[in-house]
Amino acid sequence: MTRGSSLVELLVATMLGLAVLSVLTLVVGMGGRLLAACGARGEAEDTAALAVEAFTFDARRAGFDPCAASVEALADARPTRLAFLADLDASGAIDAASEETIAYVCASGQLSRVVGRQSLPLADRTTTCGFRYLDRTGAEIAVPATGLDAGGRRAVRAVAIDLGLRSGLLHAASARSIVVALRGRS
Amino acid sequence: MSRGAAVLPAALAAIAVSAALTAAVVEMTRVELVLARHRHAATDALLAADACVAELVADVAPAWDLDALLAGPDGQRGTGDDGDIAPRPGCTGRTDVPPGPAAPARVRARLTALGGRGKRTVEAIVRLSPVPGVGALVWLGRSPVDASIAGAIALDGADVADPSADAASLAGPEWPEQLDAWLAAEAGRVVMTSRTRPPLTAAAPPVIALGTRVQAAGPAGAEALVPGTPVALLTRVAGGLVVSASLHGAGLLFVDGTLDIAGALDFTGLVVVSGDLHVRPGASLSIAGALWTGAGTLVVDGGLAVRQDGAALAAADGLLPLPRTAVLLGQRDLG
Numbered sequence: 001m002t003r004g005s006s007l008v009e010l011l012v013a014t015m016l017g018l019a020v021l022s023v024l025t026l027v028v029g030m031g032g033r034l035l036a037a038c039g040a041r042g043e044a045e046d047t048a049a050l051a052v053e054a055f056t057f058d059a060r061r062a063g064f065d066p067c068a069a070s071v072e073a074l075a076d077a078r079p080t081r082l083a084f085l086a087d088l089d090a091s092g093a094i095d096a097a098s099e100e101t102i103a104y105v106c107a108s109g110q111l112s113r114v115v116g117r118q119s120l121p122l123a124d125r126t127t128t129c130g131f132r133y134l135d136r137t138g139a140e141i142a143v144p145a146t147g148l149d150a151g152g153r154r155a156v157r158a159v160a161i162d163l164g165l166r167s168g169l170l171h172a173a174s175a176r177s178i179v180v181a182l183r184g185r186s
Numbered sequence: 187m188s189r190g191a192a193v194l195p196a197a198l199a200a201i202a203v204s205a206a207l208t209a210a211v212v213e214m215t216r217v218e219l220v221l222a223r224h225r226h227a228a229t230d231a232l233l234a235a236d237a238c239v240a241e242l243v244a245d246v247a248p249a250w251d252l253d254a255l256l257a258g259p260d261g262q263r264g265t266g267d268d269g270d271i272a273p274r275p276g277c278t279g280r281t282d283v284p285p286g287p288a289a290p291a292r293v294r295a296r297l298t299a300l301g302g303r304g305k306r307t308v309e310a311i312v313r314l315s316p317v318p319g320v321g322a323l324v325w326l327g328r329s330p331v332d333a334s335i336a337g338a339i340a341l342d343g344a345d346v347a348d349p350s351a352d353a354a355s356l357a358g359p360e361w362p363e364q365l366d367a368w369l370a371a372e373a374g375r376v377v378m379t380s381r382t383r384p385p386l387t388a389a390a391p392p393v394i395a396l397g398t399r400v401q402a403a404g405p406a407g408a409e410a411l412v413p414g415t416p417v418a419l420l421t422r423v424a425g426g427l428v429v430s431a432s433l434h435g436a437g438l439l440f441v442d443g444t445l446d447i448a449g450a451l452d453f454t455g456l457v458v459v460s461g462d463l464h465v466r467p468g469a470s471l472s473i474a475g476a477l478w479t480g481a482g483t484l485v486v487d488g489g490l491a492v493r494q495d496g497a498a499l500a501a502a503d504g505l506l507p508l509p510r511t512a513v514l515l516g517q518r519d520l521g
Contacts, residue, residue: 017196024200031207038211042218049225061518066294066311067286068515086518090285136350183310183517 037167044167044174051111051122052176055161058084058102058113059180062159067092073182074156078147080106082131082159083114104161106130111163127173128164134179157182227304232519234301235308238277239517242295243312245273246512247389248320255281255293255312255512276300284311292515311515317351318456318499318508320388323492325478326358327390330368333484335375337465342493343382352381353476353494357388375486392509393460393480397422400440400458403506411435411451418455420505426461429469438502447471447488454495456502465490475499 005013062084063073069092076083083103085094094100096116103114106129111122123129133141133148133156141148141156148156158181164173246254258267269280279297286292290313298307319325323341343353355369355378365385369376405422411433418437426443429451436454444461447469454474462482465471469488475498477490502508 021196021200024197024204028200028203028207031204031211035207035210035214038214042214045218046221053225057519061516064311064516064518066284066292066516068290068292068313069286071516086516088518092286183514 041167041174044165047123048163048165048174048176051163052161052178054113054122055104056178056180058086058104059159060183061086061088062182064088064183066090069093072150072153074148074153074159075101076103076147077131077133077143077153077156077159078145079130079132079143081147104131123163123165125166126164127166128162128175130162132160132162132179134158134160227302228306229304230302231299231304231306232301232308234276234299235297235306235519238273238279238297238299239295239308239310239514241277242271242273242279242297242310243512243514246312247392248509248511249392250314250395250507250509252291252293252312252314252512255295256283271295271297273297290314296520307520308517309520310517312512313515314510315513316510317496318503318510319391319476319478320354320357320386320511321383322354322357322386322388323382323476323494324356325388325391325476326356326484327393327478327480327482328358329360329364330356330358330484331360331364333486335372335484335486337375337467337486337488337490339372339376339486340378340489340491340493341376341382342379342491344379345494345496347496349381351494351496352383354383354386357386359390360387362387388511390481391458391478393458393478396458396478396509397440397442397460399506400438405440410437411439416454418501418505436498436501438505444482445471454498454501456499456508475502 063071064086065071067087067090069087071085071087071094073085074082075085081103083101086100087094088100098116101116105112105114106126109126110124111126111129113120113122133143135141135155136157141152158179160177160179162177164175166173253263256268257263258265258270260267269282271279271281277297277299279295281293281295284292284294293312295310295312296307297310298305323343341355343355345351358365365387369385400420400422403420405420408423408427410419410421413431413433416434416436420438421435422440422442424442427441428446428448430448432450434452438456439453440458442460445459445463447465450470452472456475456478457473458478459482460480463479464485465488467487472491474493474495477492
């Protein structure tokens, strides 16, 4: 029977220990990265969902006109910018500085909701951001860079937003596309 | 220090960190699932609220006002239940008159709907359609299923001035699939152009009320139908009308009784028949505008042609305001 350990035994034990620790460290590192990636993806998904919800909320009430004052639903309709109008206080007029005028703007990798003159970023790091306009047959309306004119805007029966967000650590972007019919345009 | 003493704490620490990471992933997943469930519930409720609004609007029979929405269940305005509405189960609400000018007539409806585990409230503004009638070339007061078509019916829903105003082939108090089936069965005798829209289910036209209004407006008689160029007039023929010659007319023709076409009648505007409509073999009835019938039978042994003409219908509406359907003017979510 021998006592203590030989140098070879110690070296082997150290190597084994280091190998085990390396594997554990690798596993913990992967777990950490996965957590961060899931967190970032979840945040991106939530951001996209909230942006689409806000857009839907505003699009559904576009053209709200309790006083029958001929309020138009769209004040601006471009590929990267649109503005909704709604007579929310039933005054018969649109207040451009209030929530009665809400614009959505895609610019510099960001989607913003502009309430009156106040801009609120809804989503950063966008990979896709744009708006489409559909007529009563569901066909997409070709939109010049300067936007639709008044007649073209009146022909719009539904608006669509296409939004893609980089989540950072995962390859696939969080993407949402939704078409919202404009009420009162039957 | 032994080698076991060094590795064990490290392994325990790694396991603890892994457990914490796993717990974080699980918690994150749980939160996302909760959020998704709430979004799903909110969407369900919003769909239910939209359905409430759609049914509320669709259930309003074509009329000259929106009193049906304001009168409550008893149908009488000025009573305690004014404004109470319940268009469908799980949906409650109230109506009132929105602020602003009295014309055009409008109704504001606040509806709360339960859908899934969610609840949503929406506010809708309803008005009468700017277009008279229900947007159909032929608006029947009874199902066409028992109509007798031995001749030919030609329907052209294309509006020359405004493609968005193209009309449906027919409308009547019948299920949509029955209307489709009837048109399919009569395909050889009922011919429609490509721009004619599919048939609509609609309540019967308010022919009796319309007749009362026509009579009160002091209409012309059958002499308004002439062999030459007609003048647009409000015309009422009591006791039925038999057309055995070739006549023309324009405006609004209300036949209180049976319209029996044995010759040819070419009309621009709206023809309303409270009784039977019979087009005899070799005879023809041509209408640029619309044809509305009451509860009488439809017998077409000759030719019946109706083509969309928004201007002619508008002219008839100018002679005497016509009933309209309710349409949604706008809507917003309240929460």
